[in-house]
Amino acid sequence: MNPGVESAEPGGQSGAASGIEPVVRASGVRMSYGDVQVLNGVDFAVAPGEVSCLIGPSGSGKSTFLRCMNGLEPVLGGSLRVLGEEVGHTLRDGRYRPWTPKEFAAFRRNIGMVFQRFNLFAHHSALENVACGPVHVLGAPADRARSLAMEHLERVGLAAHAHKRPHQLSGGQQQRVAIARALAMNPELMLFDEPTSALDPELVDEVLEVMKGLAAEGMTMVVVTHEIAFAREVGDWLTFFADGVVVERGRPRELLANPAHERTRAFLSSVRNQKERQEP
Amino acid sequence: MRTEPITGPSGTPVPVARTLHWGRWLSAAVALVIAGWLVYLVVVNPRLDWGKVAEYLFNERILSGVWVTIEISVLATALGLVLGVLVAVMRLAHNPVLSALASGYIWFFRGTPVLVQLIFWYNLAFLFPELVLKIPFTMIGLKWDTNQVMTGFTSAMLGLGLNLAAYFAETVRAGIQAVDHGQTEAAYALGMTPAKRMRVIVLPQALRIIIPPTGNEFISMLKTTSLVYVVAGHDLMTNASQIYKANNRIMELLIVASLWYMLMTAVATFLQGRLERRFGSDAVRLVRGGGLAARILPKAAA
Ligand SMILES: Nc1ncnc2c1ncn2[C@@H]1O[C@H](COP(=O)(O)OP(=O)(O)OP(=O)(O)O)[C@@H](O)[C@H]1O
Numbered sequence: 010m011n012p013g014v015e016s017a018e019p020g021g022q023s024g025a026a027s028g029i030e031p032v033v034r035a036s037g038v039r040m041s042y043g044d045v046q047v048l049n050g051v052d053f054a055v056a057p058g059e060v061s062c063l064i065g066p067s068g069s070g071k072s073t074f075l076r077c078m079n080g081l082e083p084v085l086g087g088s089l090r091v092l093g094e095e096v097g098h099t100l101r102d103g104r105y106r107p108w109t110p111k112e113f114a115a116f117r118r119n120i121g122m123v124f125q126r127f128n129l130f131a132h133h134s135a136l137e138n139v140a141c142g143p144v145h146v147l148g149a150p151a152d153r154a155r156s157l158a159m160e161h162l163e164r165v166g167l168a169a170h171a172h173k174r175p176h177q178l179s180g181g182q183q184q185r186v187a188i189a190r191a192l193a194m195n196p197e198l199m200l201f202d203e204p205t206s207a208l209d210p211e212l213v214d215e216v217l218e219v220m221k222g223l224a225a226e227g228m229t230m231v232v233v234t235h236e237i238a239f240a241r242e243v244g245d246w247l248t249f250f251a252d253g254v255v256v257e258r259g260r261p262r263e264l265l266a267n268p269a270h271e272r273t274r275a276f277l278s279s280v281r282n283q284k285e286r287q288e289p
Numbered sequence: 290m291r292t293e294p295i296t297g298p299s300g301t302p303v304p305v306a307r308t309l310h311w312g313r314w315l316s317a318a319v320a321l322v323i324a325g326w327l328v329y330l331v332v333v334n335p336r337l338d339w340g341k342v343a344e345y346l347f348n349e350r351i352l353s354g355v356w357v358t359i360e361i362s363v364l365a366t367a368l369g370l371v372l373g374v375l376v377a378v379m380r381l382a383h384n385p386v387l388s389a390l391a392s393g394y395i396w397f398f399r400g401t402p403v404l405v406q407l408i409f410w411y412n413l414a415f416l417f418p419e420l421v422l423k424i425p426f427t428m429i430g431l432k433w434d435t436n437q438v439m440t441g442f443t444s445a446m447l448g449l450g451l452n453l454a455a456y457f458a459e460t461v462r463a464g465i466q467a468v469d470h471g472q473t474e475a476a477y478a479l480g481m482t483p484a485k486r487m488r489v490i491v492l493p494q495a496l497r498i499i500i501p502p503t504g505n506e507f508i509s510m511l512k513t514t515s516l517v518y519v520v521a522g523h524d525l526m527t528n529a530s531q532i533y534k535a536n537n538r539i540m541e542l543l544i545v546a547s548l549w550y551m552l553m554t555a556v557a558t559f560l561q562g563r564l565e566r567r568f569g570s571d572a573v574r575l576v577r578g579g580g581l582a583a584r585i586l587p588k589a590a591a
């Protein structure tokens with residue numbers, strides 16, 4: 010065990026001390042698809058402004074955990090508090106009452122999500138994709154939404170492509186539009202599920218650059234990724250996931266240099282080998 | 290086929306021989322002879338009075354029948370489309386009761402002949418002599434005599450519309466299911482409610498799949514209305530049959546009716562082509578009027 014890692018808790022021991030509630034606080038989160046147990050008691054926390062990266066083997070439940078955070082999958086055990094609310098339930102008269110679809114929708118407005126496969130609205134141009142949330146969810150006036158959407162596209166370097174449909178854009182451009190779409194809602198938390206895994210290697214950096222910019226501005230982010238270099242450089246914390254539990258977590262540099270667990274070591278060396286095979 | 294000569298190894302151009310497709314010529318000739326002979330038999334048939342066809346082609350009752358046929362077709366198609374979307378959305382709902390009701394609806398209306406349904410609606414008065422619409426436990430309400438409401442026209446519209454809805458619901462369901470599920474997740478992640486996601490994201494895209502078959506539904510509806518003559522809906526077929534029952538010129542009036550059906554189908558086919566060109570690739574505007582594009586990008590939409 011690395012004492013340095015254990016003493017400085019991700020999610021801000023300091024935050025708890027100064028009375029700031031963490032943005033995400035998971036304790037013993039469990040989730041299953043039918044009989045298949047996917048999350049077996051996940052403990053996890055993110056303090057405001059932190060970038061927390063999640064790594065782990067395929068099928069270990071990283072996506073599922075991320076999707077639990079904005080209520081796309083139901084939490085079936087333990088407690089998951091995000092932005093001050095128990096996801097999916099409100100405490101009233103000594104009981105937790107399940108949310109209505111409307112309450113889920115209202116909760117998700119404050120959380121941006123970026124998917125591995127972009128999931129842009131195919132019938133909308135890049136600009137319309139970005140304006141869609143403000144117009145249809147927040148009820149913003151169309152011209153105001155339009156100019157704001159344009160600003161967000163400029164920020165991800167795509168102002169010149171505003172009128173193109175998703176199928177006319179490269180993967181990297183689509184993913185940047187997807188990030189702009191999420192940012193247009195002014196989220197307090199951004200969730201990224203392997204945002205660069207579906208991209209050709211030469212398009213990965215343009216997306217990572219946008220994410221680095223976001224991190225530098227102090228956005229609270231949870232990033233599932235296989236980009237070890239990104240996790241080391243940008244992440245405040247690194248969490249290693251396997252078989253539906255957190256195996257270990259710590260400062261990225263320390264965890265990558267000195268993994269405490271054999272599983273982490275094996276995973277890291279397999280990821281590095283893959284990288285070397287791709288880029289000899 | 291190549292007609293230009295080929296320059297051979299000797300350096301001089303050598304012409305290309307024409308291939309004679311004997312098989313093609315022969316089959317075309319045989320088909321033409323048979324078709325021409327059949328038409329000839331009908332046209333020169335001494336028992337067929339073409340003067341009567343011309344006389345009745347623009348007969349007042351025939352023209353009014355054409356108009357009623359168009360009315361019934363348009364109204365029944367509209368009813369079928371709206372109800373079909375509703376049934377499809379119910380069918381896909383997570384609520385098992387709604388989904389089962391929608392399946393039952395589809396099964397019932399596809400499982401019984403439309404002719405039976407038409408006669409059923411027309412004779413609804415046997416079951417319910419009066420149609421009553423009133424607020425429960427009060428005396429406030431409206432009441433109609435069923436026989437006055439269920440005229441040939443309304444029962445035709447209801448029967449054909451409800452029937453089309455059952456078929457159309459399956460088309461809509463296929464269209465909705467064809468929209469990539471990832472977009473649904475993205476819509477939820479943005480904070481849309483399920484209803485908003487359906488209206489803003491899924492249906493506009495599903496329309497591209499749904500719209501082309503609606504043209505076919507309408508064209509087939511134009512001709513299915515002829516069944517309405519069993520309930521005396523005063524459509525083209527009803528009026529034509531009433532005329533031939535009086536003057537016994539059955540063949541002539543069937544030809545008159547057929548010519549009108551063919552004309553209506555031709556017009557509808559033309560309109561269908563325009564509809565598909567306009568909306569097939571860009572069905573979005575149909576759902577949302579000017580659409581987001583027109584509202585935020587007036588120049589791009591223009
Ligand atoms: N909709 C589903 N129905 C049933 N099982 C599922 C479903 N989605 C995921 N699973 C299972 O849950 C487990 C965890 O999946 P998850 O997608 O969270 O893994 P992951 O860590 O994100 O993997 P990857 O790196 O491949 O994306 C896997 O075993 C997967 O097969």
Ligand SMILES: [Mg+2]
Pocket residue numbers: 071072073202203
């Ligand atoms: Mg995943």
